[in-house]
Amino acid sequence: MEQVKIGWAKKEVSIDKPVSLAGQHHMRLSKGIHDPMYATALAVDGGAGQDAVIFISCDLISLRGIMDEVIKRACELDPTIPGDNIIMNATHTHTGGFVNPSRGETPDGRKAFPWDEYRAFYVAQAADAAVEAWQNRKPGGISYGYSYAVVGHSRRPVYFVDKGANNPASSNGHAVMYGKTNDPEFSHYEAGADHFVNVMITYDDKDAPTGFIINVPCPSQVSELGEEMSADYWNEVREMVTAEFGKDVFVLPQCAAAGDLSPRILHYKEAQARRIALKYDRPYQVKNKGNVRLPDWENCCMGERYDIAERILFAVKDVASWAKKDIQTQVKVDHVKTTVPLIPRLVTQAEKQHAEEVLATRKLEIPEDADEFTRNKLTTFHQSIINRNNRILGRFGEQDPSERIPMRMHVLRVGDIAFATNRFEYYQDYQHRIQARSPFLQTFVIQLAGEEGGTYLPTGRAIENKGYGSSIYENRIGAEGGQQIVDETIAILNEMKAKDEK
Numbered sequence: 248m249e250q251v252k253i254g255w256a257k258k259e260v261s262i263d264k265p266v267s268l269a270g271q272h273h274m275r276l277s278k279g280i281h282d283p284m285y286a287t288a289l290a291v292d293g294g295a296g297q298d299a300v301i302f303i304s305c306d307l308i309s310l311r312g313i314m315d316e317v318i319k320r321a322c323e324l325d326p327t328i329p330g331d332n333i334i335m336n337a338t339h340t341h342t343g344g345f346v347n348p349s350r351g352e353t354p355d356g357r358k359a360f361p362w363d364e365y366r367a368f369y370v371a372q373a374a375d376a377a378v379e380a381w382q383n384r385k386p387g388g389i390s391y392g393y394s395y396a397v398v399g400h401s402r403r404p405v406y407f408v409d410k411g412a413n414n415p416a417s418s419n420g421h422a423v424m425y426g427k428t429n430d431p432e433f434s435h436y437e438a439g440a441d442h443f444v445n446v447m448i449t450y451d452d453k454d455a456p457t458g459f460i461i462n463v464p465c466p467s468q469v470s471e472l473g474e475e476m477s478a479d480y481w482n483e484v485r486e487m488v489t490a491e492f493g494k495d496v497f498v499l500p501q502c503a504a505a506g507d508l509s510p511r512i513l514h515y516k517e518a519q520a521r522r523i524a525l526k527y528d529r530p531y532q533v534k535n536k537g538n539v540r541l542p543d544w545e546n547c548c549m550g551e552r553y554d555i556a557e558r559i560l561f562a563v564k565d566v567a568s569w570a571k572k573d574i575q576t577q578v579k580v581d582h583v584k585t586t587v588p589l590i591p592r593l594v595t596q597a598e599k600q601h602a603e604e605v606l607a608t609r610k611l612e613i614p615e616d617a618d619e620f621t622r623n624k625l626t627t628f629h630q631s632i633i634n635r636n637n638r639i640l641g642r643f644g645e646q647d648p649s650e651r652i653p654m655r656m657h658v659l660r661v662g663d664i665a666f667a668t669n670r671f672e673y674y675q676d677y678q679h680r681i682q683a684r685s686p687f688l689q690t691f692v693i694q695l696a697g698e699e700g701g702t703y704l705p706t707g708r709a710i711e712n713k714g715y716g717s718s719i720y721e722n723r724i725g726a727e728g729g730q731q732i733v734d735e736t737i738a739i740l741n742e743m744k745a746k747d748e749k
Contacts, residue, residue, distance in 0.1 A: 248293075248294065248296065248297065248577040248578075248579075249293070249294025249295050249296075249297075249577070250294065250386045250387075250388075250576045250577060251291065251292065251293055251294065251386070251387060251388060251389060251575075251576060251577065251578050251580075252290075252291075252292040252294065252384035252385060252386055252387065253289070253290065253291060253292075253384060253385060253386075253387035253388075253389070253449045253450075253451075253457060253458075254288075254289070254290035254292075254379075254380040254381055254382065254383035254384035254385065255287075255288070255289055255290075255380055255383060255449070255457060255458050255497040256287075256288045256375075256376045256377075256378075256379035256380040256383060257285045257286065257287040257288065257376055257497060258285065258286050258372035258373065258375050258376040258379075259283050259284065259285055259372070260284050260285060260286050260305070260306060260343075260344075260368070260369050260372050260373070261280045261282075261283050261284040261306075261476040262280075262344075262360070262365065262368065262476070263279055263280055264277070264360035264365075265277055265278070265357065265358070265359055265360050266344035266345070266359065266360050266362075266365050266476065267344065267345045267349040267359040267360075267362060268341070268342055268343065268344060268345070268473075268474070268476070269307070269308040269309075269311075269341065269343060269344065269345045269349075270308045270340075270341025270342070270343075270468070270471055271341065271471070271472065272627070272628045272631040272632070273623070273624040273625075273627040273628040273631065274349075274623065274627040275474055276357055276359050276474070277342075277344065277474060277475055277476045278474045278475055279475050279476070280475060280476045280477075281342070281470070281473065281475035281476060281477040282477050282478055282482040283478070283482070284306035284340070284343060284476055284477070284478045285304075285306055285478065286303055286304070286305050286306070286369070286372050286373035286376045287303070287304045287376065287497060287498065287499045287500075288301060288302065288303045288304075288373075288376040288377045288379070288380035288381075288499075289301070289302045289380055289449070289458060289460065289497070289499050290302075290377075290380040290381045290383070290384050291389070291449075291580060291661060292384050292580075293578060293579065293580030293661075297578075297579060297580040297581075298329075298332065298580040298581055298582040298659075299329050299332055299580060299582070300329075300332050300333075300334060300580065300582055300659055300661075301328070301329070301332060301333045301334070301377050301380060301381060302334050302335075302336075302460065302499055302501075303317070303333060303334070303335045303336075303373055303376060303377055304335075304336055304338060304499045304500050304501060305335060305336065305337050305338065305369075305373060306337075306338050306340050306343050306467075306478045306481065307337040307338070307339075307340065307343045307344075307346065307369075308337060308339055308340060308341060308343055309337045309339070309695050309700040309701040310335055310336075310337050310346075310670075310695065310696075310697065310698060310700060310701075311345075311346050311347040311700040312346070312347055312698060312699070312700060313346050313366060313369060313370055313373070313698075314333075314335045314697070314698040315698055316370045317333070317335065317370050317373045317374045317377065318330045318333050318374075320370055320371065320374035321333065321374040321377040321378050321381075324374060324375070324378045325378045325381060325382065327381070328377065328378065328381050331584055332582050332584075333377060334657050334659070334666070334668060334693070334696060335373075335696060336501055336502065336668070336693045336694070336695055336696040337502070337695040337696075337701070338466070338467045338478070338479070338481055338500050338501075338502055338695075339466035339467055339468060339502050339672075339695055339701075340466075340467045340468065340477065340478055340479045340481070341468045341470070341471035341472075341473075341479070342470055342471070342473045342475065342476055342477040342478075342479060343476065343478075344362075344365045344369070344476065345362045345365070346362065346365060346366040346369050346370075347362065347366070347700070348362060349362045385451065385452070386452045386576070387449055387450050387451050387452055387457065387576070388449070388450045388452075388454065388574040388575055388576040389447060389448065389449055389450070389574070389575055389578060389661065389662065390447075390448045390450070390570035390571060390573055390574045390575065391445075391446060391447045391448065391566075391570060391662075391663075391664050391688075391689060392446055392565075392566035392569065392570040392689075393443050393444060393445050393446065393566065393689060394444050394446070394561070394562035394563070394565040394566050395442045395443065395444060395562060396442060396444045396463070396555075396558040396559045396561065396562040397440070397442055397558055398442070398444075398463050398464070398465040398480075398510055398555050398558065398559065399440050399441065399463075399464050399465030399466075399505050399508035399509065399510060400436075400440050400508060400509065400510070400511060400512055400513065401436035401437060401438050401439065401440055401507060401508060402424055402425055402507065402508060402509040402511060402513070402716075403422045403423075403424055403426075403436065403437040403438070403507050403709065403712070403714060403716065403717075404422065404423060404425075404426040404427070404428055404433055404434075404435075404436060404437075404513065405421050405422050405433075405434050405435050405436065405437050405712055406421055406422075406423070406426070406430065406432040406433055406434055407421075407432045407433075407434050408421070408432050409421055410422075410423050410426070410432075411713060418601075418713060418714065418715060418718040418719075418720060419713055419714050419715075420711075420712050420713025420714060421711075421712045421713065421714075422437055422709065422712035422713060422714035422717070423714050423715075424714050424715040424716055425511065425513065426513075426714075428513050428514035429514075437507065437708065437709060437712060438507055438508075438674070438675060438676065438706075440464075440508060440675075441464040441503070441504075441505075441508070441675050441678070441679070443464070444461065444462065444463055444559065444562040444563075444566075445460075445461075445462040445503070445664075445689055445690075445691045446459055446460065446461055446462070446562070446563055446566040446567075446570075447459070447460040447661070447664065447691070448460075448566070448567060448570055448571075450574055454571070454574055455493075456492050456493075456496055456567065457495075457496060457497065458496055458497030458498065458499065459488060459492075459496070459497070459498055459499065459563055459567075460499045460501060460691070461484065461498060461499070461500055461501065461559065461563060462501040462503050462691040462692075462693070463500070463501070463502065463503060463559065464502070464503035464504060464505045464508060464675060464678065465502070465503075465505050465508050465509065465510055466502055466505055466508070466509060466510075466672075467479035467480050467481050467500070467502070467510075468509060468510065469510050469511075469548050469551045469552050469555065470548040470552070473548070479552065480510065480551075480552040480555045480556055480559075481498070481500045482552070483552045483553055483555070483556035484498060484500070484555075484556045484559050484560065485498045486556075487556050487557065487559075487560040488560060488563060491560065491563075491564065492567070501691060501693045502693070502694055502695055503678060503691065503692050503693065503694065504669075504673040504674065504675050504677055504678030504692045504694050505672070505673075505675060505694065506671065506672035506673050506674040506675070506694070506703050506704060506705065506716065507674045507675060507705070507706075507709065507716060508675060510551065510555060519551075522554075523547075523550030523551065523554065524550075526550070526554070527549075527550045527553055527554075529547075529549060529550040575662055578661055578662035579660060579661075579662060579747075580659075580660070580661055580662075581659070581660045581743050581746070582657065582658075582659045583657070583658045583659070583739050583742075583743070584655065584656070584657055585655075585656055585658070585735070585739065586653045586654065586655050586656070587653070587654045587656055587731055587732060587735050588651035588652070588653055589651060589652045589653070589654050589724050589728035589731055589732070590651065590724070590725070590727040590728045590731065591646070591650055591651070591652050591723060591724060591725075591728070592710075592719065592722050592723060592724055592725030592728070593646050593648060594639055594642050594643040594646060594719055595719075598639060598643075598719045599639065599640065599643040602636040602637075602639040602640055602643075603636075603640070605632065605636045606633065606636050606637070606640075609629070609632060609633065609636075611625065611626065611629040612625075613625050613626070635720050636720075638720075639719060639720060652723060652724065652728075654669065654670055654697060654699070654724075654732070655670075655697060655698065656668055656669060656697075656732070656735065656736070657696070658736055658739040658740060658743070660687060660740070660743045660744075663687055663688045663689075664687055664688060664689045664690070664691065665685060665687040665689070665690045665691070665740055665743070666690070666691045666692075666693060667681060667690060667691070667692050667693070667736045667740070668692075668693045668694075668696035668697065669692075669693075669694055669696065669697065669704070669732050670694075670695065670696060670697020670698070670699050670700065670701055671694060671695070671697075671701050671702060671703065671704035671724065671729075672694060672695065672701050672702065672703045672704065672716075673692070673694045673704050673729070673732075674703075674704060674705050674706045674709060674729070676706045677692075677704070677706070677729050677730070677732065677733050678692040680730075680733045681733050681736050681737065684733075684737045685737065685740050686740055686741055686743075686744035687740060687744065690740070702721055702722060702723050702724070703716045703717065703721040703722055704722065704724050704725075704728065704729045704732075705717035705722060705725070705726065705729075706726055706729065707725075707726040710722075710725060710726060
């Protein structure tokens, strides 16, 4: 076997224009750049007789249709690039720009930078990163390992009673996303959290680290209500990792399965406020958390981001300290691309009626003394609710039980570790099923890694509990489809591993 070749590159994708920001039901326009956002690329070439892969991590909420454009442009720029072997993923930052059709202006007349121009810019930057990484390939090595970092927490409290029983417009049930935990009816969180951090390290021919894939089961949405472009906590991770390992070292973030997780602590808010106030000298009031217009929002979010980044850095340093004893310069690289025909989640008659009730009763109510920010938020949120219920009625009228929704999927092995992609906000139970059955030592599950963009893919118990993230509004695929992805991934991984015995 030849020595593995490694190439890295990154391109900034943040711009100082009023870009429409993705990630909330109401419209937001960016007011500058809080911290730089990137498309980061890593090329791993196993050499003659082996496969190759180009990873591209994007500071976006989801890919939303840009993947094919990036691949096409990259291959036009350099025809030697293995376009079918490009794996793209989004970090799920809620302060990244829209790269698909979005509103052109706010209700108060503020105009957004054209979404199609930002999309073209993003595609060009991501493609350039892929080409540069591919052309930068040099002999090197890899190592890998895992450690622990508390980043994600369950965001679905479950209650003894049905919280939507007396509200016909609600999609809640026994579960409520970000529900109150000081409620006497609070029972438990629907799922636990996953504190594993999977890390792959690349090295140059002198065994110096050149970059890290860091796979964390948590979206990057601490600053999710912000009005400036931001990579969220991954910005602080990048800063801390490069301060520790060198300014030329790269960080490629991957969001592992975390559809039911977020970086928010729900039942220890006051204790967290005290922790951050004392640890970082950034005092803030818990009641102000998330309100981007209050002066201590910056203290709130940044304290949490520092805290998360320090924990991730500790995990990376831990792995790097002992994984360097096993740097591999010759590795098997095997890459399988497939399309899985997923069973759709059908709209029930009751769900159709619920959508009709919402549309019949929904009213836009704006206080007379509302300022422009509030007026904009209420107006665009109202329209979002109208649109999502109309989509349900459209789905009900067109659905076919025999229909299958195709999902493109990558399954990759690099030596003794594996990577498996899906395009959804994939609930963590599915990841555990994949990792528990995988024949490889470590399996990196990568969510939000698909051309079609991402919707939530909940478990059966989440669908039964209802609540945002498991309602028909946010789901095109249900628990059957989620398990299809698990089973297909395991089948491919087993086939890859079986080749070692031949």
